[in-house]
Amino acid sequence: MSLAQQRLLRLSSIASSSTRTLHFTALRAWQGFENERHYEPGEDALKRTWHGLTYDFRRWKRRYQEARNDAFKRRHPIAHMKHSVMDHEVFPYRAEVLIIGGGLSGSSTAFWLKERFRDEDFKVVVVECNDKFPSSSSMLSTGSLAQQFSQPEHCEMSQFTAEFLRHSGKHLRVLDSEPPSVDLLPSGFLHLATTEESANEMREHWKLQLDKGARVSLLTPPQLREQFPFLNVDDVVLASIGLENEGSIDTWQLLGAIREKNLTLGVQYVKGEVEGFEFERSPTSPEVHSLIEDADEADEDKWKRQRVIGVHVRPQMTDASARPIRAHLIVNAAGAWAGKIAKMAGIGSAKSGMLAVPVPIEGRKRTRFVIYAPDVPVDMPFLVDMEGRLHCRQMDAGHTYVVDLIPTPEEDKAIDHSDPSVDYDIFYEKIWPQLVKRTEGFSTAKIKSAFTVLEDVNTFDSAPVIGEHPLYTNIHTMAGFGERSAMHSIAAARAYAERVYDGAYHTINLRRFDMRRIVKNDPIFEKYRY
Structure with a gap:
């Protein structure tokens, strides 16, 4: 008789003489969650009712199997509780x-x-x-x-x-x-192109937007003057607005x-x-460890393993x-x-x-100004000017607007992004003159408030x-x-x-x-x- 057969015979005799039996539980890498189909109210009444009646039985069956396969018998097969009783308080x-x-x-x-x-x-x-x-x-x-x-x-x-x-x-x-309400205020964004190069880019992007199902219209300066007579578009070559x-x-x-x-x-x-x-x-295997001599290489190997x-x-x-x-x-x-x-x-x-x-991804400081302009017409569109840098949006249906200016890469480097204070010179020196140039009604605008925000910008x-x-x-x-x-x-x-x-x-x-x-x-x- 071989040595292996002798050990097997000895183990069988010990197990037969003992009153205890050995329990073995199969290893499971992932629980068998069922991906349930969800039916919205009114979608399919019969299938939704059948799903509601049968889902509890499938969940009870899964929990019953989990309890039976628990080697430590921590959960009763019938009264199977959840893993975390007070989930939202612990x-x-x-x-x-x-x-x-x-x-x-x-x-x-x-x-x-x-x-x-x-x-x-x-x-x-x-x-x-x-x-x-x-x-x-x-x-x-x-x-x-x-x-x-x-x-x-x-x-x-x-x-x-x-x-x-x-x-x-x-x-x-x-x-x-x-x-719930999200206070959706519909209004088209009006983009202004002041050079022939940017106008050509706008036409190419307009074709792409139409291919994707967007409703965007191109406007020439005469069409702009007819639709928005209060706007000064003498330097505008082409414009696009969302419908x-x-x-x-x-x-x-x-x-x-x-x-x-x-x-x-x-x-x-x-x-x-x-x-x-x-x-x-x-x-790390000894063969690989023996090949690593440099400290930087060892640190990189540690991160990878x-x-x-x-x-x-x-x-x-x-x-x-x-x-x-x-x-x-x-x-x-x-x-x-x-x-x-x-x-x-x-x-x-x-x-x-x-x-x-x-x-x-880093936090970039952006400053926004809330202004009140009573002399600006109420049908003022959401304005995007200065080749996409200047933005002017209505906060509501009145005369309150939110304006901001996206800085150039050189200006962005000079900004202290950890300082939450507001630089009002941005509005008075860069934003306000451009707004008055487009619409004379912004000449009487007053700042109501201002704030800074950290945007997650991919540098x-x-x-x-x-x-x-x-x-x-x-x-x-x-x-x-x-x-x-x-x-x-x-x-x-x-x-x-x-x-x-x-x-x-x-x-x-x-x-x-x-x-x-x-x-x-x-x-x-x-x-x-x-």
């Missing part, structure tokens, strides 16, 4: 998806993830810091909604957002409460409606600040220490602070390789960064929208949910906006700014 320790940032982009991402996958065991946690909200773009955005762009994806995202906001009362309604799906919204009301809807869908908001990431490192498994979050309470939250997917939607969050994970800290490329090409990191594939970025956050965050979040669940984009293809273009130094420049 600081979480795990999540399927963890989103950093509770602004418009982060909350929209959580909304579309839970809207499509309405399983209460699929946990989505949003970590937000209250100290960042007063200066964030979600709080202080002008809420511009436009469809005139030079990139096709931007046109498609704006059109989807306009359709979503048109039916926001149905999408974001909570039970039997009143439908529909353009205007402005109240982003704070929209964000509040999305957050309330997320709470009913099971999204948990945590007040805290991310202080670092938690890694799981794979050991690890994966992110969670974050360390410090709750916003007195004398609280950072606590870990494990997660399968981590979405960096921190807005102006997205670049700093990515650097905590080592992205941009290496000397060479993939981790040497940072996430180029690489001013386009958003959407998608996973090439090395840390479970870290995804949803930031860098800049002044287009209000009009593109909702559409980008919906496309991101398609990418997560289906592995590909179905409605709007946003593959061009991931980190690969930054690694390959292939920028995407957008002509139109809002």
Whole structure:
């Protein structure tokens, strides 16, 4: 008899003589969540009723199997409780998806993830810091909604957002409460081209916009004088104006409606600040370790041989220490602070390789002035002048306007972006003379208030960064929208949910906006700014 057969015989005799039996549980890498089809009210009454009657039985069956396969018998097969009893009152320790940032982009991402996958065991946690909200773009955005762009994806995202906001009362309604309002003020954006070169570019972009279904009209100077006789267009060569799906919204009301809807869908908001990431490192083989001699090469090898498994979050309470939250997917939607969050994970800290490329998103200070101009006609369009740098929008149907001037790259370098104070010389020296030049009624305008906002600007090409990191594939970025956050965050979040669940984009293809273009130094420049 061989040695192996002798050991097997000895083990069988011990097991037969003992009153205990050995229990073995099969390893499961992922729980069998069922992706439930959701039926909107009035969509299909019979299927919706059948889904409501059968969903509880399928959930009970899954929980019963989980309890039976629990080696420690922590849950009873019949009275199976949830993992977290008081989920919204206890600081979480795990999540399927963890989103950093509770602004418009982060909350929209959580909304579309839970809207499509309405399983209460699929946990989505949003970590937000209250100290960042007063200066964030979600709080202080002008809420511009436009469809005139030079990139096709931007046109498609704006059109989807306009359709979503048109039916926001149905999408974001909570039970039997009143439908939320986003105060949509429809008005077309009037772009002015003062040179032949910019006029030719406007014609090419106009063709692209029409191909994507946008309704935009080109106007010559005589047509401008006929439609807007109060405008001075002596130096204008060509103009374009949106005929529909353009205007402005109240982003704070929209964000509040999305957050309330997320709470009913099971999204948990945590007040805290991310202080670092938690890694799981794979050991280096002795052969590879012997080949590493340089300290920088060893540090780079350390970053590559690890994966992110969670974050360390410090709750916003007195004398609280950072606590870990494990997660399968981590979405960096921190807005102006997205670049700093990515650097905590080592992205941009290496000397060479993939981790040497940072996430180029930084907070840029922008100053906006609220003025009262009683002598300006009420049919004043949303004006975009000075080759896209000067913007003048109505706040309501009266005579109150919000104006701002996008600085040139040289001016942007001279700005102290950490200083929240307002420089009124920008209005009196640069904005006001141009407004009076276009419309004489602005000569009696008075400043009512002014404020500064930190926009999440992608310093690489001013386009958003959407998608996973090439090395840390479970870290995804949803930031860098800049002044287009209000009009593109909702559409980008919906496309991101398609990418997560289906592995590909179905409605709007946003593959061009991931980190690969930054690694390959292939920028995407957008002509139109809002």
